[in-house]
Amino acid sequence: xxxxxxxxxxxxxxxxxxxxxxxPPPPVYAQPAIVIGWHGDRYWDGHRYWNxxxxxxxxxxxxxxxxxxxxxxxx
Numbered sequence: 001x002x003x004x005x006x007x008x009x010x011x012x013x014x015x016x017x018x019x020x021x022x023x024p025p026p027p028v029y030a031q032p033a034i035v036i037g038w039h040g041d042r043y044w045d046g047h048r049y050w051n052x053x054x055x056x057x058x059x060x061x062x063x064x065x066x067x068x069x070x071x072x073x074x075x
Contacts, residue, residue, distance in 0.1 A: 034044055042049040049060070 036044055036046050039049075041052050043055045047056070
């Protein structure tokens with residue numbers, strides 16, 4: 001009978017990492033673009049809405065109703 005003894009460095013053992021489960025990213029919703037200009041009786045300047053009287057009072061165009069706006073074409 002023969003007995004073999006091997007003393008040395010054991011062979012490396014590879015262990016696969018556990019899978020990581022992550023929830024899917026939330027959907028992306030695009031904001032509709034708001035065009036600068038008149039929207040009904042309100043003017044959007046890119047920052048806020050102005051009502052017609054407020055716009056003309058603060059932007060030097062006189063009163064809004066019945067005023068000839070010339071090149072701007074505002075009615």
